[in-house]
Amino acid sequence: MIIQRSCQYSQGRETTRLDLALAGTMGISRGRARRIIALGGAYINGKRVRVQSRAVRIGDQLQAYWAEPPEPEPPPLRRDALLLRDAALLVVNKPAGLYSQPARHRVKGTLPDMLAAMLNLRQLPSPINRLDREASGLILLGMDRPTRSRLSRSWQRAEVEKTYLALLWDQGATLPAHGRLDAPLQPDPEQPGRMRVASRGRGRRALTDFKILQRGQTGVCLAELRPLTGRTHQLRLHCAWAGCPLLGDRLYAPRVVADMVDVLCLHSWRLESPHLPPNLEAPLPGDFKTALASHGLDFDL
Helix, strand or coil: CEEEEEEECCCCCCEEEHHHHHHHHHCCCHHHHHHHHHHCCEEECCEECCCCCCEEECCCEEEEEEECCCCCCCCCCCHHHEEEECCCEEEEEECCCCCCCCECCECCCCHHHHHHHHHCCCCCCEECCCCCCCCEEEEEEECCHHHHHHHHHHHHCCCCEEEEEEEEECCCCCCCCEEEEECCEEECCCCCCCEEECCCCCCECCEEEEEEEEECCCCEEEEEEEECCCCCCHHHHHHHHCCCCECCCCCCCCHHHHCCCCCCCEEEEEEECCCCCCCEECCCCHHHHHHHHHCCCCCCC
């Protein structure tokens, strides 16, 4: 859960340091205030500030965001995760557990931040597509505004064909060999940060094509998923709604399925569009391959 607090600085000295101001006005320790600032979760008058000693003056509006409980450290970004680099575009095989873009509560340890450090970039590259933090696979990042605008329009116009690989729990083999999942989605008002299937006439339409590639002997199958729309958590929720939740999905799968593996078995494998470089594919991560083998599946990419 992301905690948000805001207040107007109106106590103490006329001017003070940001870390002292956050600790004094928000009832947190100075150590926590310093961690919030270092991660990128502190704001003065709506602007993110990452300098501990930045001056705060009477009347300034302060905001702070942090994760509770604290999030685990993000995984390292290996250099071989960078699949393509040119002057305008980066293509990355994002590891699971890494934010694909800066969040309200952090910049440090997100994919753009790690790429900027790895490549010694003067500014953060901007993600063109996004993945859930728990998912792995292809992310494109623009290095200049024209590239970002051009490719973002391709996504908005549904000109990019996206193919994911997923491990599903389908013990009764109820899912046919191929088909389409059609269920509208909307935010869950009772559980912030989650989505739910909406009744007809409500929510936003969401469509997912699927194909079963292999069935194991343990009720687990490897599926190819192709979202035709781009709703939040669409693939995860559609599969759970169809009775075939993703292994490792701690938001929408039953506990027994979520605990089968340590990571969400959802991988953005392929992107295809006339506006993209050809043959954009991301190799499967090691955890996904291990899960495949443990359920008698041997799909080779």
